[in-house]
Amino acid sequence: MLALRRLFGQLYTQVFATAVPAGAGPVPAKTDGATPMSKIKNIADVRRHFLNNKEPIYFISATNFNLLGIGDWVGNFRHINYIDCFEGQQRNVFVPKEKFPRDFESIEDINNYLLEHKEVIDFIQSRADGDKAGVAAFLMFDEHTEEICKQLGLKVAFPPAKLRQRMDNKIETVRIGNKVGVPSVPNVLAKVGSYQELCDVSRDLGTDLVVQTAFGDSGHTTFFISSEDDYYKHAEEIEAESEVKIMKRINCRGSAIEACSTRCGTVVGPLMTELVGFKTLTPYKGGWCGNEMFAGAFSQEVRDKAREYTFLFGEALREEGYHGYFELDFLIDMDSMEVYLGELNPRVTGASSLTNVAAFAHSDIPLFLFHLLEFSGLDFDLDIDEINERWSHPDSVDSWSQLVIKHTDESVDLLTQAPRTGLWRMTSDGVIAYDHYSYHPHSAENENEAFFLRISGAGDFRYEGADLGILITRGRLMDDDFQLNERAHAWIAGIRGQYAGQSLQDPVVEEVAVSHAVGGGNFKIL
DSSP states (O other), X not given: OHHHHHHHXXXXXXXXXXXXXXXXXXXXXXXXXXXXXXXXOSHHHHHHHHHTOOSOEEEEESOXXXXXXXXXXXXXEEEEESSOTTTTOOTTEEOOSOOOOOOOOSHHHHHHHHHTOHHHHHHHHHTOBTTBOEEEEESSOOHHHHHHHHHHTEEESSSOHHXXXXXXXXXXXXXXXXXXXXXXXXXXXXXXXXXXXXXXXXXXXXXXXXXXXXXXXXXXXXXXXXXXXXXXXXXXXXXXXXXXXXXXXXXXXEEEEEEEEETTEEEEEEEEEEEEOOTTTOSSTTOEEEEEEOGGGSOHHHHHHHHHHHHHHHHHHHHTTOOEEEEEEEEEETTTOOEEEEEEEOSOOTTHHHHXXXXXXXXXXXXXXXXXXXXXXXXXXXXXXXXXXXXXXXGGOXXXXXXXXXXXXXXXXXXXXXXXXXXXEEOTTSOEEEEEOOXXXXXXXXTTEEEEEEOSOTTSEEOTTOEEXXXXXXXXXXXXXXXXXXXXXXXXXXXXXXXXXXXXXXXXXXXXXXXXXXXXXXSOOO
């Protein structure tokens, strides 16, 4: 494995390092005639640089969930959010006070709204150095976002939106994986115009199929088809696509692994289990609803294979011009223990909240700092092999779990009460109570404590699919059969019990409420 990594690193240095497309990668170090900046050679140098950072760095998104705690590592780091999860208590979170009615259709819409908001513009300009406003990172952004950032003097710390869009295509993910020997579940890629066509092109895959469209959240764009009736439930969406991914259905467990492709090689985090489709958490079959970080969830062989595949894929991404943070979903076949590539998320993700708070991150640096370093313009030369070997050791992975709790009923109401963000405690009989305010998952010191991040609060509409909040705790929330354990059910019931709502009797009011809610059940804001 080490030899393979070194070979890819050498090949990249020789072939690709001098041929990065304009705008597709990190900015090279500049000296402007001054004394050259000292090269960053180790983790201590990286820590020191970011702790002493003077340039404003922003994470702009609906909430700060994805990068909880990063501000502890980076000077002048601020979150700019649409939702105030902290009731104004968190100093490094800026939320505009005046909200204008908008029908958002995507996270990009939320971010563009924020960047064009006068309060946000004034906040950014108040911290700018002349026409240099700082650095912006996003969960999602588009070309319009890039235009606004250019006008504001913000540098976007990600590859161009157009490239990210291409990498985000599930069909493209399969092709990139095939190039470097990272296998997907047996599949065919094809245009489908009828059920008969689906059967014809997938003849070798059997009759129990999974169909995915090129883009979209897996909870909404993954279809399980074993009969003609199943097909016609989703025919309109499938037939509208120029090409779909048709997979053999396997007995699998979902997993996720985050990484960062840098000029020195790809840094790889731990393999995490994904929580998918639990009815007590999400109304969406196949919908992501949390993660569990536990070194023993899979065998060492499976973990090593997933890490190897992630490294290979990261090197392939750099050849495509993509640098920085990314996440891969893997499907572990529980019958054969084969590791299959699921999909690529070229961004920070919902799993980032665990990746960046685990023991390996705090003994070195969070994975996101490698991303910021890649786009900093600094000269650095880090031993990625050494870091990956250290991070792969089971002792480097402490156990954490998170639950994304959505409203699962079809009802719509107006919330009159919601649990506060902070540390919550559970008694021996499963009763939970608020203990104190906190902004960081590490406030939970044992398995009887949990950090809760409130998303929906009093005055918000509660509708099917609405994100109520995220609970993060130490230890496992699933059993060895990958089912929610008693502790998980107790936390879910306890948090749900803290919410109260006022019924909306008029159907017209309900329709208006859903249409003006953030997400409206149509896209994932986390």
